[in-house]
Amino acid sequence: MGNGEKRQLNGWYRRCYTYLAILCGAAALLAIFWQGHMALAQNAVLYWGSSGPEVKKVQARLNGWGYYHGPIDGYYSGKTQEAVKDFQRNNGINPDGVVGSGTWLALGYSSGGQSASYVPQDGGSSRGITNRDSSYLLARVIEGEAADEPYVGKVAVGAVILNRTQSASFPGSLAGVIYQAHAFESVSNGHYTRPVTEEALRAAQEAMSGWDPTGGALYFWNPSKSVSPWIWSRNITGQIGRHVFGY
Amino acid sequence: MKDKKWMLSLTLGLVLVAALGFWGYRQADARRTMEAALNNKYQRAFYDLTTHVQNMEVLLSKTLVGQETRQDTFLLMNLWQEADAAQKELGQIPVPDGLMTRTMKYLTQVGDYANTLAKQTIDGKPKTDEQWRTLRYLYSQSSGLNEELHNIESHVADGRLTLSELTTQTRKGLRKEGPQLANNNLQTLDKKMQQFPTLIYDGPFSDHLADKKPLGITGDSINADQARSKALGFIDRRGNKDYVANVVHTQKGRTPSYQVDITSCPVRENERITAAISRQGGNVLWMLNSRAIGDKKVSLESAGDRAAKFLAGKGFKNMQSTYHEVQDRLAIYNFAATQGGVVLYPDLVKVSVALDTGQVVGFEASNYWDSHRDRKISAPRLTLAQARKKLSPHLEGVSGGRLALIPLSPDTETLTYEFKGNLGKDVFLVYINADNGREERLLRVVDTEEGVLTV
Known part of the structure; x- marks a missing residue:
């Protein structure tokens, strides 16, 4: 085997490893990102430009409470932002127009897995009989x-x-x-x-x-x-x- | 320099591969453990099902020769329990939609039938010849079912069949493409149950109840326009707002109806009302207003008054408020019809009131229209004082004593005296048969934050 050939082979291996490393790295990153994404899927932070069913939820709630009069279309427009700011001002939250965990909570949704509207009662006269x-x-x-x-x-x-x-x-x-x-x-x-x-x-x-x-x-x-x-x-x-x- | 770079990328690559491999191994391991746990759960359900069905077969054969009341009652009560347990276990096995419905129904009906017969036996009435023949038929069906289950069991035992594979198969939709062992076995089993005749008896799962006609609905058919105006006339309007009936859908089912969508004009606060008007007679079956409800401003008493006034205004005369439930900003009031001072518990109407403005946002009368009619209620044979003597001496602070018609089974209504009493802090409603003084029903009244429950 000539020297030149060897070098060529070495180069080939090297490229191979580099690609593999990059590929593995990407895969690992993807896995981490995916898991993280799954965890954050519940009531993400929303801001101007966001869209999706979460935005719809906010719009519907704000509409019901008289803050928002635009269409409930799932697009976080300027109008939605204004409504969120109004809502935040009235509820003592920093009016930044961003729906974070505090605003979600005030809207009656929790940002975690638990709902804000469900508070288990300790038994009174019913002693635990309830539907x-x-x-x-x-x-x-x-x-x-x-x-x-x-x-x-x-x-x-x-x-x-x-x-x-x-x-x-x-x-x-x-x-x-x-x-x-x-x-x-x-x-x-x-x-x-x-x-x-x-x-x-x-x-x-x-x-x-x-x-x-x-x-x-x-x-x-x-x-x-x-x-x-x-x-x-x-x-x-x-x-x-x-x-x-x-x- | 070049070598160093080469080494660096090699090490980095190896570390990443090792890390990924380790992670993958852990994932695969965790998955295997979970799958085994799940499979064990299914196996447990399946083996328990087999045991219960076997017990059913034995008990059913015994009921065919049992004659004495005490023994018969015992057998039938046991049969009810075994069938109930078998049905629960079958519900745990991951079979696709609709594959086991027939078997499920068989198990429910055997339990229900046994329960009905047990009650009859306790009353001192032995089973009739026809009931005996039904039991014999049920027995032969249970033998077939038992046999088939043992057949499947042998496949499970030698590992040819794992029940957890049903879960993945169904998800992939492979069911359509090729015969699957587990599905096939179960499908054969369910097919055998198809030959089962309709079972008519006095229990909640009897076959004849499925096509029972609503008794309260009479009169001529109406058209969509009439339904529209009927719905518009029924809703509880807020202020002087205009309401528009938009779309009319037809709805089949037991009571065919028109479904009318109504919005306030202009649309505010998501106020969208849906009402169902029966095609025959044009009766309002139910109504729902989906508007958001604001902060509580109306007390429960005045909301109750609003509900009663609403009903009276819609032509429901002689209604008596029975109990209520509160769900956050919504209160649901139950009203029973009365006839000649007798409370008719089968004829229930529910009205829900929004606690922000007191507007009626919901109405439900399907029970009412199913059973309401002019009844012939004969005078009670016992007087109030005689009935009262039948109450338990342990019951304190007895009050009430009004006449009430209560549904004891889907086909029988019984005239009773209704008493309220308590034992310590626990409050009870006791229903004494107005003709023979038997204690027909005992309900416990529980005051919860969500309202009054009877259990």
Whole structure:
């Protein structure tokens, strides 16, 4: 083997290692970033230029409380920023127009995994007998399955879950129905642990009190998502928001 | 110089590879542990299911020869428990949507049927010939189910089948593409259960209840325009605002209806109201207003008055407030219909009131329309004083004593005297049969922050 050849080979190895190192480094960085991203996915910090369902959540809340009058479109525009500033001023938060953890909290959402609107009570005269646990569990699945649906659609999802507990073909308890394998996508993939909004809690309560916008449905599905063809063999009762309901 | 650079990138590369390898190994290890734990959980559920179904088969065969009341009651109560447990375990096994519904239903109905028969036996009525034949049929079904489960068990035992693979298979959607052992076995099992006849008896899961017609809905069909104006006339308006009924959807289901979307004009505070009007008779089944609710300004008493006035204004006469629940800024009031002074608990209407302005934001009457009618209520055979004597001597501070019609099973309503009493701090409602003095139902009243619960 000639010297020149050797050098060439060495050079080749060197390049190879460098590429590998860069590749590994990139992979490691990606992994770290991905994990970090997953952890931050809950109620990120929002500012001018942000977009997405989180922004929609803020806009809807500010609209409900009379701070924001623009469209609830998920785009953090100047108008949204002004509304946030107004809200912050009224709530003793530094009016910087950025929705951080303090502002999220004031809006009734927590930035962590827990909801601000749920405070466990210690037993008074009831000594622990309450239906708060059930309505909170139901609200979490409603939030997971129908966060972007209209209010009636949220109550409808709650009603389907409760209809299942009354059906012979499904487990007889609320937890049995919710945690049945493959029953609800948001439970299977863990998204139902998102913080619960006041609206979801209200929907859960009204569903538990008997409101059933679905006419006794046992299934709901989003036709724009891929669903098993079997589901279309159900008797369809109607559509609310983006969900089709059937039994 | 050049060599040093070469060495540096080599070491850096090696360190990264080692770190990544270590990380990957740890991840794979953790995944294996989790998978084993999950699989064990499924196996446990499956083996318990097998045991419970086997017990069911034995108990069902015994009910066929049991004759004595005491023994029969014991067998049926056990059967109810075994079926209930089997149903719970089946719910734990990760089968895809709809694959096991028939088997699930079989288990629920066996339990429910046993429960109904047990109650009948306690009342001193032995099972009829027809009930005996039904039990025999259920027995043969349980043998088939038992056999099939043992068949699957042998696959599980020799490792040909792991239940956790069902989870991943379903997620990947492979179910459609090729036959899968686990799914196939379970599917065969569920197919065998298809031959099961409809089961009609006096329990909540009886087959005849699915197509029960609502008793309170009569009259002619209405069209979409009529539904629109009906809905507009029903809602609780705020101030002098204009409301517009926008879209009308049709909704099938047990009571076919028109669903009317209403918005205030101009739209404010997300005020969007949906109401369902039955196609027959044009009755309002339910109504929901999704506007955000501001700070609490209205007391629970005046909110309750608002709810009662709203109902009276919509033609619901003789309604009696029963209890209420509070959810943050929303209060939900329950009203029962009355007839000749008798409270009709099956005919319930719920009204929710926003505690910021006192506006009625929700209305629900499907129970009411399902069961409301002019009933023939015969005069009670027992007097109030006679019924009161039937109460437990341990009950203190007894009050009440109004007549109430309560639903004991989906098909029977019983006339009772309603008493309230307490034992220490615990408050109870006791319902004494107005004809034979039997204690029909015992409810405990719990005062919570969210309102009054009866359990």
